Amino acid sequence: MSSLQDRSRQFLWHPCTQMKHLEAQPPLAIVRGEGPWLIDEAGKRYLDAISSWWVNLFGHANPRINAAITDQLSKIEHVMLAGCTHEPVVQLSERLARLAGLGHAFYGSDGAAATEIALKMSFHFWRNRGKPGKCNFISLQNGYHGETVGALSVTDVALFKDQYAPLLRQSAQMPSPDFRLAEAGETAEAFALRCADALEAHLQQHADSIAAFILEPLVQGAAGMAMYSPAYLARARELCTRYGVHLIADEIAVGFGRTGTLFACEQAGVKADFMCLSKGISGGYLPLSCVLTTDEVYAAFYADETARGFLHSHSYTGNPLACRAALAVLDIFEADGVLEANRKKAETFGALLEPIRHHPRVRHFRNRGMIWAFDVAGAAPGFARAFAEGALAQGVLLRPIGAAVYFMPPYVMEEAHMEQMARATQTLLDTID
Numbered sequence: 463m464s465s466l467q468d469r470s471r472q473f474l475w476h477p478c479t480q481m482k483h484l485e486a487q488p489p490l491a492i493v494r495g496e497g498p499w500l501i502d503e504a505g506k507r508y509l510d511a512i513s514s515w516w517v518n519l520f521g522h523a524n525p526r527i528n529a530a531i532t533d534q535l536s537k538i539e540h541v542m543l544a545g546c547t548h549e550p551v552v553q554l555s556e557r558l559a560r561l562a563g564l565g566h567a568f569y570g571s572d573g574a575a576a577t578e579i580a581l582k583m584s585f586h587f588w589r590n591r592g593k594p595g596k597c598n599f600i601s602l603q604n605g606y607h608g609e610t611v612g613a614l615s616v617t618d619v620a621l622f623k624d625q626y627a628p629l630l631r632q633s634a635q636m637p638s639p640d641f642r643l644a645e646a647g648e649t650a651e652a653f654a655l656r657c658a659d660a661l662e663a664h665l666q667q668h669a670d671s672i673a674a675f676i677l678e679p680l681v682q683g684a685a686g687m688a689m690y691s692p693a694y695l696a697r698a699r700e701l702c703t704r705y706g707v708h709l710i711a712d713e714i715a716v717g718f719g720r721t722g723t724l725f726a727c728e729q730a731g732v733k734a735d736f737m738c739l740s741k742g743i744s745g746g747y748l749p750l751s752c753v754l755t756t757d758e759v760y761a762a763f764y765a766d767e768t769a770r771g772f773l774h775s776h777s778y779t780g781n782p783l784a785c786r787a788a789l790a791v792l793d794i795f796e797a798d799g800v801l802e803a804n805r806k807k808a809e810t811f812g813a814l815l816e817p818i819r820h821h822p823r824v825r826h827f828r829n830r831g832m833i834w835a836f837d838v839a840g841a842a843p844g845f846a847r848a849f850a851e852g853a854l855a856q857g858v859l860l861r862p863i864g865a866a867v868y869f870m871p872p873y874v875m876e877e878a879h880m881e882q883m884a885r886a887t888q889t890l891l892d893t894i895d
């Protein structure tokens with residue numbers, strides 16, 4: 463273990479980690495990044511095949527994003543957003559409004575904060591409209607919306623949630639349209655609609671006490687990249703409208719091109735009442751999250767009375783450096799025709815993964831946009847960690863979720879990178895139990 467790894471174990475508490483496991487698997491000590499590469503103390507290069515926990519879009523140390531942040535740094539690094547405003551946050555809000563069709567942007571720093579904001583805003587909307595009894599939330603089975611106490615209440619991942627159960631608000635989970643759960647011979651769409659029927663049955667009974675339904679559109683990331691038919695989203699939108707319940711689209715992981723369209727909701731022609739954004743929004747550079755909402759929601763808070771307003775705040779709300787990074791990201795999307803270029807990259811990578819799709823241990827091979835995943839049959843209990851370790855030895859950073867192996871590469875990956883990921887995976891499937 464190097465000195466940096468050792469000091470890290472002594473003085474840091476790493477996220478989502480049993481610290482004792484670091485005795486056997488010390489953290490990668492990264493000193494530099496370059497495009498899709500992470501470079502450690504010894505100069506060894508690792509392909510960042512999961513975009514540093516799904517945040518990076520255009521590579522590390524991207525010159526254009528670097529330039530935008532550097533430029534902003536010499537103007538104003540930060541100013542509070544209560545009673546002050548600035549060009550980067552206004553411009554970003556204008557552009558997001560045009561892109562998402564939701565005209566009011568409230569900012570936070572992390573994804574979980576965006577979830578909290580959306581939940582509180584939805585509840586407060588109904589209260590301002592004379593329906594204070596609408597104070598419950600529903601979400602999808604195996605859904606993930608962050609790990610602060612409010613967000614964890616609508617998250618449904620036992621490993622993250624069970625220890626904290628006594629702290630959490632009750633929320634009901636609707637059947638997940640994850641197509642792996644479909645019956646033999648049932649299409650993803652038919653299964654999605656069957657799940658939507660269960661949603662309707664729940665709404666019929668409980669809509670009076672429900673403020674909002676929160677879901678991850680098209681791909682449930684932390685569930686192991688569970689994918690489902692857009693038909694579910696379209697139907698959920700109809701049902702939420704019919705039963706007077708807000709739809710919160712948590713696009714924290716799937717937004718910004720991840721599923722092939724700028725926002726995943728577009729694939730179902732759906733506009734949510736709230737859209738939560740984070741992760742890729744700043745290209746993986748700086749913590750920034752945003753909740754976009756409708757004129758209708760905004761109007762319910764607009765009054766002379768202070769307490770009718772949304773009196774929520776975070777110190778770093780709308781940080782100018784983070785907003786400049788986000789603006790640079792949107793510029794790159796436009797200037798480089800990223801969505802179109804990604805379609806070609808996805809085709810190439812898909813073709814390279816064909817042998818893996820047909821590997822005898824691979825089940826439910828799936829892809830949407832720039833996310834690929836499959837489940838591994840006969841995975842031993844320590845599979846995820848052993849696979850991750852084996853991948854590092856081959857210069858690829860991968861972190862399976864249980865028996866689900868996935869790729870969520872930065873959009874700057876080229877064919878040689880794809881070949882390396884495919885090759886490493888093939889070897890690991892043949893050697894890791």
Ligand SMILES: *Cc1c(COP(=O)(O)O)cnc(C)c1O
Nearest residue numbers: 572573574606607608683714715
């Ligand atoms: C990562 C994630 C969050 C939480 O974001 P943090 O920035 O980690 O708090 C919420 N929802 C989804 C869908 C996510 O993938």
